[in-house]
Amino acid sequence: MGDLGEILKHPDEICPMIKLGMQVRETEMRTPELHWAFCYTMLRRVTSKFAVSLLQLGPEHRNAMIFYLVLRALDTIEDDMSLSSEVKTPILEDFHEHIYDRDWHFSCGSSDCRVLMDQFHLVRQAFLELDKSHQEMIKDVTERMGAGMAKFIDKEIETIDDLNEYGYYVAGLPLHGMLKMFVVPGLEDSDAEYGRLSNSMGLFIMDLKYEENSVEAVRCLNEMITSSLVHVEDCFKYLSVVKDVPALFRLFALRQVMAIGALALCYNNIDVFRFGVKQRRGLIAKLTERTRTMSDVYGVFFEFCSLMKSKVDRHDPNATETVRRLDDIQNICINSGLLNRRKFYIMRSEEGYNSALKIFKECGVTSRFDIFGN
Template sequence: MNEELHSSANSAGTTSADEATEPCKSVLQKQGAYGKVPIHKHSKFGQLARISEVYALAKFVAKGQVADNMQNQIPYKDDDIKFCDDILGKVSRSFAAVIRQLPEGLCVEILVFYLVLRGLDTIEDDMEAFVGREKFKLDHLRNFYKTPFSQEGWSMDGVGQGDEKVLLQNFFKVVRVFKGLSLESQEIISDITQRMGEGMALFAGRNLTQGTHDIKDYNLYCHYVAGLVGEGLSRLFSSSSFESPEVTQSAKTLGNTMGLFLQKTNITRDYLEDLRDGRTFYPQEIWKRYSKTGDLSEFAESKYQENALQCLNHMVTDALGCVPECLKYMELLKNKQVFRFCAIPQVMAIATLADLYNNPKVFTGVVKIRKGLAVKLLNETQSEEALHKQFNHFARQILSSIPQGDQNSSKTKEICENIISLTNLKANLYGNSTEVQLLLSGTPIAIALAANWIGVFYASLLMVAFVLFIRMASLI
């Protein structure tokens, strides 16, 4: 890097605090290998063919669907909280929406928790700033829970790119909001940050060009970078009295699994990004079963596509193993806003896994789910019945996609059928989505008008075809 790595208690390198709030447009908006590999999006025709998703997109554009409770917070006029809210939307559009809809008394706590861990994650993810000075990176990871919080005006420059860099340059603002939280919230955030930093340092000091060692090692990494988040969130939910003590009691078990499910989905999707970044997490215990050359990078070559897909399907199947415990955790949540906060990332994850399964594009870029599908999931996931409907649907989609001869077919089939069994009852209670019901309610009028032109018999056939079409659209 041309810029010098700089950590200061008084300044942000050569950039003033005010200047740093505006990201430089010439740099990448995300760090690591993001932007260096192709993004595989679905075609516009594929999107337009799904009526329910198009409806969800139009509805979302017109008036949005997620409440923003951040501005209702008593201290929102504070410039530091405004900065935190603004940078949240820049470093994570997806999590910004679900954080902002949380109730007062929890919204700011989760906002700060996310930004603190995002700052830590930015240090871990930067593979250029510490070249030749790896020890400094490990020191920063291990001490991030205390150094920025004990030194007045602490900031860091030269680490991260785009908005993540801006976050670290202005981290003292996050610290000031942190110090306004309850002592219990501060203790929880500090504890999780310390343990996560220690775990990240363990893996950051290793050669991960060929992935983690085995599944146990893989699970341990996912625990440090995501399972601990699930634990910390569970403790914050209970300490704020929005959820029962039972949620905290499950923090290190079910809460941990919630995080593992999201992280395993990301790692499975980000094969090529991580490979280009020189640090991968596919466990050798899995990928070496399908390797011809003993090198993880071979899966990016088209001649090894069949083996690559076998490996990918194994990774997806491993991630799906988290679902039963995730569903158990979701049953514990009683607050509607907390439920949505947890549920939306979960349904996005299983939708992503369904898109990744047996998909060769994973090895040539980053696979993204349709925007319309993402918005539809965001809109609809407001109850346990809706959550179960989505898990049920995507488990069926994966089940129907299992290729003949896949080495993990029996295991994948077993897990999918278990998910379907666990979710069938509540999924059926949810029924059709609201927009599909609206479309169906207009069908008799349209058919009656059509009968005047084409006759009752053909109009009846048209009605049956239309109902079947709408029914299929609601399942896509």
């Protein structure tokens, strides 16, 4: 009943949610082969956010789905706390070889992730049908990511530098691999720079695990979120690189707008530790349907930054730095000259909406646009 109440509070999200559900079902139904059908279904079960963008890619890009599922299996091994480091470490280090081995099987994880591991032979079958170049790319990223995970099995993440290094292995590497997989023109000419941008964007979207302890926990949470905001400018640069490859642009743009939405939701929010928080399915559907251009991306970031600014506690030790970084992001959005080209808005009744709307109007966004995105 709670979910229904949330839906009724945001009627402008109902149609996008229905349309997205129909698209996902249609994609799954037009996949006759058992192993590919399993991969599509499993993708939706292990990652609701990423699935909505990956499932909209055409069949020619389903290599991206296999890439994700292979790395999700690797992540499942890392996350299983019932495994000792003596068992876990060699599997992480050798997983890039196991994806070729038809006889290898390892059951671990829980819930849907255990199903993924128990039926990994179906993912392997799909993997072996990919082009050799894509297989090699997936193997390379898996090897490097597995080695990085193994390094941190018995090492605590105690500093921001530790967090950034870990983030490089688990988020930066996969994004750079995805960029190569889509063969973005000119990538080879400045591979190192795009690798840096991939890492920066990966750090921005990486899931973080926070300390559970009231006031200090929230302050720690706020500091980590503030730290992640430094990567936003690189996210914009990264998206500008792929803007001429529509499928890739939408895939990564959705990840970024969902990431800034998650940060806005979690910022200064004690419920992160009490109950856990998640974005509304309707909001995810709305973002998925309507994030199509850089102007959309700038607009979403601008709005969520306004929401975050409305939540800043002046007693927070990082309050000044948080506001400064949010201002910097909003200035980038304004200076892009694209805010007035956007035709939909994310926030309707959320705190901070009125201030965001006021600034949008000052930037030249007029009433001829559909303010509520209907």
